[in-house]
Amino acid sequence: MTTPAINHDPPRTGRLTAAWLVLIGLTLAGGGLAGLQDSSFAHGAVLALAAIKGRCVALRFMGLEHAPAWLRRAVLGWLFGVVGFIAFTLV
Numbered sequence: 001m002t003t004p005a006i007n008h009d010p011p012r013t014g015r016l017t018a019a020w021l022v023l024i025g026l027t028l029a030g031g032g033l034a035g036l037q038d039s040s041f042a043h044g045a046v047l048a049l050a051a052i053k054g055r056c057v058a059l060r061f062m063g064l065e066h067a068p069a070w071l072r073r074a075v076l077g078w079l080f081g082v083v084g085f086i087a088f089t090l091v
Contacts, residue, residue: 019060026053043090051083 030049036042055076059065064072 016060019056023053023056026056040090044087047083047087047090051080054079054083 026049030046033042033045033049058075058079059072062075064075
């Protein structure tokens with residue numbers, strides 16, 4: 001039985017720069033929403049932004065784009081599970 005080939009080439013610098021700029025934009029947006037005090041919309045939006053940022057970091061910077069599907073599902077499942085648990089506790 002053969003294992004699937006994994007691409008070990010480093011990602012293109014342009015893609016990482018674009019992901020980095022998106023992360024900065026999402027961070028600034030989350031900071032702006034944090035100024036809305038006692039707003040359940042702001043809490044939900046910040047959690048959604050955190051989930052998007054976590055997914056971006058996991059796929060782009062941790063290299064899970066090229067990882068086996070079970071590992072990608074496990075890491076992203078953990079991420080969304082934690083975000084979901086935090087959202088549940090805010091209700």
